[in-house]
Amino acid sequence: MPELPEVETTMRALGARLVGRRIERLVQRRPDLRFPLPEHLEARLVGRTVEGFSRRAKYIQCFLEGGLALLLHLGMSGRLLFDGEPRGAHEHLTFGFDDGTTLRFVDPRRFGMLDLVPAADLAAHRWLVHLGLEPLDPGFDGAALGRALAGRRTALKPALMDQRRVVGVGNIYASESLFRAGLSPSRPAGSLEEAEAERLAGAIREVLLEAIEAGGSSLRDYVQADGELGNFQRNFRVYDRAGAPCPRCGRAIERIVQGARATFWCRDCQR
Secondary structure (H helix, E strand, O other), X not given: OOOHHHHHHXXXXXXXXXOOOEEEEEEEOOOEOOOEOOOOHHHHHOOOEEEEEEEEOOEEEEEEOOOEEEEEEOOOOOEEEEOOOOOHHHEXXXXXXXXXXXXXXXXXXXXXXXXXXXXXXXXXXXXXXXXXXXXXXXXXXXXXXXXXXXXXXXXXXHHHOOOOOEOOOOHHHHHHHHHHHOOOXXXXXXXXXXXXXXXXXXXXXXXXXXXXXOOOOOOOOOOOXXXXXXXXXXXXXXXXXXXXXOOOOOOEOEEEEEOOEEEEEOOOOOO
């Protein structure tokens, strides 16, 4: 599933190309993705100008003329791709803009989501209202992270992936952040001391910003909006490197399973 860096990279690419552009056509090829698509979507969108974009967790928010907002989630395999050839049966929505740009919503597994709502109501939307801390916000620090994890007995890595606590830190970036912070993925989430929480908050921000700069990580389905691969997978220190030497101590990276997800870590460097 695309994580925060991949969604942020996609959102920035959309903003660079589409702000100020008017939607001139929409081709909708099915009534639903993960959930039913909004009724009369074409009639409600065509003719509106794109005014801006933002991101909340793994959701892209597209603000439209007239106070409306498109809320998009890429799901497990969704991609938003500019121009190029049609993508066949998995291209469920095709947007055309006044400058000739085409945007294709391609989603083979159909776990993506799209809704159209008043922009003023976004914060209370059922997909957003429960979400936790934004790790790229200025207020995200050790104190905020410590409060979000306080009292949690669950293991640290699954707790970081709980979107009610911290948003966007999925499987890849949780493993990478815990390694940089020198913290075991299995210790209780609520056991962090003040200095450890500060170290982890800094590592999360550092990893996410580096991944955004690299265009995200391309492992299976994800590509950038221009079709290019992300490159952060070349910088993995522990993720998907079971058996390889730790870049700090040389001990073999280990793989464990937490909450049905693979975790990669160094037993000597992470406590």
